[in-house]
Amino acid sequence: xxxxxxxxxxxxxxxxxxxxxxxxxxxxxxxxxxxxxxxxxxxxxxxxxxxxxxxxxxxxxxxxxxxxxxxxxxxxxxxxxxxxxxxxxxxxxxxxxxxxxxxxxxxxxxxxxxxxxxxxxxxxxxxxxxxxxxxxxxxxxxxxxxxxxxxxxxxxxxxxxxxxxxxxxxxxxxxxxxxxxxxxxxxxxxxxxxxxxxxxxxxxxxxxxxxxxxxxxxxxxxxxxxxxxxxxxxxxxxxxxxxxxxxxxxxxxxxxxxxxxxxxxxxxxxxxxxxxxxxxxxxxxxxxxxx
Amino acid sequence: xxxxxxxxxxxxxxxxxxxxxxxxxxxxxxxxxxxxxxxxxxxxxxxxxxxxxxxxxxxxxxxxxxxxxxxxxxxxxxxxxxxxxxxxxxxxxxxxxxxxxxxxxxxxxxxxxxxxxxxxxxxxxxxxxxxxxxxxxxxxxxxxxxxxxxxxxxxxxxxxxxxxxxxxxxxxxxxxxxxxxxxxxxxxxxxxxxxxxxxxxxxxxxxxxxxxxxxxxxxxxxxxxxxxxxxxxxxxxxxxxxxxxxxxxxxxxxxxxxxxxxxxxxxxxxxxxxxxxxxxxxxxxxxxxxxxxxxxxxxxxxxx
Numbered sequence: 265x266x267x268x269x270x271x272x273x274x275x276x277x278x279x280x281x282x283x284x285x286x287x288x289x290x291x292x293x294x295x296x297x298x299x300x301x302x303x304x305x306x307x308x309x310x311x312x313x314x315x316x317x318x319x320x321x322x323x324x325x326x327x328x329x330x331x332x333x334x335x336x337x338x339x340x341x342x343x344x345x346x347x348x349x350x351x352x353x354x355x356x357x358x359x360x361x362x363x364x365x366x367x368x369x370x371x372x373x374x375x376x377x378x379x380x381x382x383x384x385x386x387x388x389x390x391x392x393x394x395x396x397x398x399x400x401x402x403x404x405x406x407x408x409x410x411x412x413x414x415x416x417x418x419x420x421x422x423x424x425x426x427x428x429x430x431x432x433x434x435x436x437x438x439x440x441x442x443x444x445x446x447x448x449x450x451x452x453x454x455x456x457x458x459x460x461x462x463x464x465x466x467x468x469x470x471x472x473x474x475x476x477x478x479x480x481x482x483x484x485x486x487x488x489x490x491x492x493x494x495x496x497x498x499x500x501x502x503x504x505x506x507x508x509x510x511x512x513x514x515x516x517x518x519x520x521x522x523x524x525x526x527x528x529x530x531x532x533x534x535x536x537x538x539x540x541x542x543x544x545x546x547x548x549x550x551x552x553x554x555x
Numbered sequence: 556x557x558x559x560x561x562x563x564x565x566x567x568x569x570x571x572x573x574x575x576x577x578x579x580x581x582x583x584x585x586x587x588x589x590x591x592x593x594x595x596x597x598x599x600x601x602x603x604x605x606x607x608x609x610x611x612x613x614x615x616x617x618x619x620x621x622x623x624x625x626x627x628x629x630x631x632x633x634x635x636x637x638x639x640x641x642x643x644x645x646x647x648x649x650x651x652x653x654x655x656x657x658x659x660x661x662x663x664x665x666x667x668x669x670x671x672x673x674x675x676x677x678x679x680x681x682x683x684x685x686x687x688x689x690x691x692x693x694x695x696x697x698x699x700x701x702x703x704x705x706x707x708x709x710x711x712x713x714x715x716x717x718x719x720x721x722x723x724x725x726x727x728x729x730x731x732x733x734x735x736x737x738x739x740x741x742x743x744x745x746x747x748x749x750x751x752x753x754x755x756x757x758x759x760x761x762x763x764x765x766x767x768x769x770x771x772x773x774x775x776x777x778x779x780x781x782x783x784x785x786x787x788x789x790x791x792x793x794x795x796x797x798x799x800x801x802x803x804x805x806x807x808x809x810x811x812x813x814x815x816x817x818x819x820x821x822x823x824x825x826x827x828x829x830x831x832x833x834x835x836x837x838x839x840x841x842x843x844x845x846x847x848x849x850x851x852x853x854x855x856x857x858x859x
Contacts, residue, residue, distance in 0.1 A: 278743075279711055282665075297658055376646060378647060384641075385634055385639075386632075386634050388631060
């Protein structure tokens, strides 16, 4: 007969004397948690439907382009969707995704009282917003950078990719265009979401903010002779125009934004990002989180 | 961690006002160690005081030290060592209890694996082990209260703030919850502040109480101090209380009469004298006991 040392495997609740992370770790934890929740990960199937559909819409042009390049033998590089064009094509998917992401990231916390619980832990309002912003930005990058990287990979495999020497530059261009676009949508949608606890209301607000100014300012420019600079309020077009310029392409659609210098377009985009962030920050300074 | 006699929370002249409304008007209190009841009616200033302890609001005047630090300047460090269960029951509905508790444990600096383990341990401790994978939204009020308690203790804080933890519970659940809080406070070395307007809850499980009214502390001390009350006897007879009072006054006692109840200022040698006086008057003696008081006596006294 053999003998074994007795062991207790379930000690139940007891004091914790193990390691603890740095207080700043809470920011990363919340950012990851936010990104996962927005994408429906770890949640029921119905929470995954909208993100999946929107991601599918964003990746569909890249997938189609890749399929054509694989099937058709006599295809030339110019027949494929260009990287600058891609941002323009998925503009509606971007707006839809932005309308989904930030409201889901911010509104339920205020509605359910989670904001108060977070702020009763090792976070303050600024750190909370940094964490939420990082989570929203990470998810937005999935749709702004992800499809372009996918297209680059597929094009390269199909023999339409850049040369080895051009690859780093193209990667940087993809990152720059994708990040600028993601920052714009993240900032604007977070600012709008900070005004309501209802996701649906925030989503409608985001879509209107992206769509409505285009109609208004372009009517003003075309009909009333307003300066072209007013087109900087056509946020979606500012982002796609900058993307075109980052990739060294031209939209050539005759839109007012195309008349502006790259410096002005970049400044307009930066100002919109900054304005969204400041509005959101000011709103959260005033929100009563403790009840 | 503080030693066994150092207050966990020390407030001196704490003032907080919202515009022209004064919420705290120079609050002085030493709270902890052990389990302390923070009592007071709605609007007395309890929630404002808790928000100052957590460093979520800034005070207008006074000094406040929590776990050796000023929460106004070291809020993040202080809050990392505190567990807090709010009064409201609105928790993320579709999140499983284990995910909710684990997430808040991670937010309080526990590594992922430790957070998972301790979330499970805490939920088993509060009696939700079998239910831990259920979405919070499908749980009863009693279960949600337990989830909140589990989330407040999972990261093993030094101080736990519980805001109305028995709100919405039936008598049986309330008894179980109070026993659980008592166990957490005594077995696991956490200091607990129980904010409540249920006096009997504080009497059942607290070591000390702080009663707040109108933004100031009107009574603070251990429950033993509260119960001890003034020296003397309480006598209740079924008739002729005034005549009995006259007899006792003639024997040198200071007597107060309130209906059929007499209060004597001293108990020394009084029992035999009372017995003889009652026999002499031939009245029925309903009660003869040392003077004492309940928390309700104190509360009603200060509230009057």
